[in-house]
Amino acid sequence: EPLVFSGVQPSGNLTLGNYLGAIRNFVALQGSYKCIYCVVDLHAITVYQEPKSLIEATRSVAAAYLAAGIDPSKNIVFNQSRVHQHSELAWIFNCVARMGWLSRMTQFKEKAGKDRENASAGLFAYPALMAADILLYRATHVPVGDDQKQHLEFSRDVAQKFNNDYSERIGELGLGVPIAMGNETVNGYFPLTEPLIEGPATRVMSLRDGTKKMSKSDPSDLSRINLTDTSDDIAKKIRKAKTDPEALPSEAEGLEDRPEAANLVGIYAALAGRTRDDVLREFGGQQFSTFKPALADLAIEQLAPIADEMRRLMADTSHIDSILANGAERASVMAEKTMIDVKRIIGLSF
Numbered sequence: 001e002p003l004v005f006s007g008v009q010p011s012g013n014l015t016l017g018n019y020l021g022a023i024r025n026f027v028a029l030q031g032s033y034k035c036i037y038c039v040v041d042l043h044a045i046t047v048y049q050e051p052k053s054l055i056e057a058t059r060s061v062a063a064a065y066l067a068a069g070i071d072p073s074k075n076i077v078f079n080q081s082r083v084h085q086h087s088e089l090a091w092i093f094n095c096v097a098r099m100g101w102l103s104r105m106t107q108f109k110e111k112a113g114k115d116r117e118n119a120s121a122g123l124f125a126y127p128a129l130m131a132a133d134i135l136l137y138r139a140t141h142v143p144v145g146d147d148q149k150q151h152l153e154f155s156r157d158v159a160q161k162f163n164n165d166y167s168e169r170i171g172e173l174g175l176g177v178p179i180a181m182g183n184e185t186v187n188g189y190f191p192l193t194e195p196l197i198e199g200p201a202t203r204v205m206s207l208r209d210g211t212k213k214m215s216k217s218d219p220s221d222l223s224r225i226n227l228t229d230t231s232d233d234i235a236k237k238i239r240k241a242k243t244d245p246e247a248l249p250s251e252a253e254g255l256e257d258r259p260e261a262a263n264l265v266g267i268y269a270a271l272a273g274r275t276r277d278d279v280l281r282e283f284g285g286q287q288f289s290t291f292k293p294a295l296a297d298l299a300i301e302q303l304a305p306i307a308d309e310m311r312r313l314m315a316d317t318s319h320i321d322s323i324l325a326n327g328a329e330r331a332s333v334m335a336e337k338t339m340i341d342v343k344r345i346i347g348l349s350f
């Protein structure tokens with residue numbers, strides 16, 4: 001049965017990148033799939049988080065989910081650390097994954113920077129926890145931004161190695177199900193999860209540098225639009241966004257080698273639910289002095305109601321807290337079923 005799982009880290013203010021690359025797609029999928037949306041607090045602590053800020057950020061990601069339109073009664077919304085099986089399965093996957101696989105992860109290299117000796121072991125093992133998040137529910141589809149593609153491949157590798165290492169035992173216990181592997185179907189326990197990387201803004205770039213990803217942790221606030229920014233902030237940041245001096249091209253091909261222009265057109269297209277070509281049919285030949293105010297109006301129209309609803313939800317956190325507690329209870333039931341199977345498969349319970 002298809003199942004969607006995804007998560008966002010409570011590691012700072014959510015950005016337009018998190019919204020267009022992930023959260024907005026979560027909302028779109030809830031009509032067609034059973035969905036589990038997690039606030040991945042255990043991932044956030046791979047880098048030190050001040051405890052009170054972590055609590056606030058955890059609630060704020062949950063508020064963003066709800067404000068964007070995720071229905072917590074139809075889907076499961078919870079924070080990761082409440083369901084202890086995430087950590088338990090992550091340990092097992094640390095033992096399935098190979099050092100070589102982890103060493104090739106570009107996100108670790110970027111986040112650890114030059115001072116690798118001082119990065120936490122958790123930051124290095126992050127992809128094994130992410131594989132556990134997904135496979136604990138045997139999720140088949142994971143909506144993410146483009147930057148998470150490599151981690152999703154890692155999770156497929158873990159599932160495949162687990163299925164392979166324990167294939168005989170999975171068969172003996174009758175726990176195998178048909179797993180699609182390209183054009184073939186094999187018997188296994190964990191699915192090979194498909195990433196869903198969709199839309200014209202799968203990688204939203206910094207407003208100050210079109211070659212860098214828009215990120216919560218960029219030191220420059222002008223580089224990103226935060227989901228909680230006021231309308232004035234949004235208008236100012238778009239006005240100040242870096243561009244080139246040329247007019248906009250009349251089709252998307254003309255955006256090659258113009259990263260800042262490509263980024264702003266991609267953001268417009270995603271917010272308007274149109275293709276980049278369609279947007280350029282309207283704005284081709286025009287200057288940024290015309291396009292930027294139109295983009296600011298559109299961004300404010302779409303984001304201001306979300307910011308208002310987030311503020312309302314954060315004013316009294318009891319509603320959010322009860323949703324997270326209830327979601328965790330429902331997730332725990334599913335998670336425990338998997339852990340019972342996994343422990344039997346491995347030979348940890350008898």
Ligand code: AQP
Pocket residue numbers: 007008009010011012015017018019020021022143144145146147148201202203204205213214215216217218
């Ligand atoms: N710039 C982006 N464009 C499109 N999608 C993005 N995502 C993040 N940035 C962009 C997607 O948002 C989801 C949640 O991301 P995350 O919280 O797990 O952390 P991240 O990818 O490390 O995001 P940040 O904002 O860059 O956080 P920091 O600064 O803490 O490292 C994922 O689906 C991601 O693809």
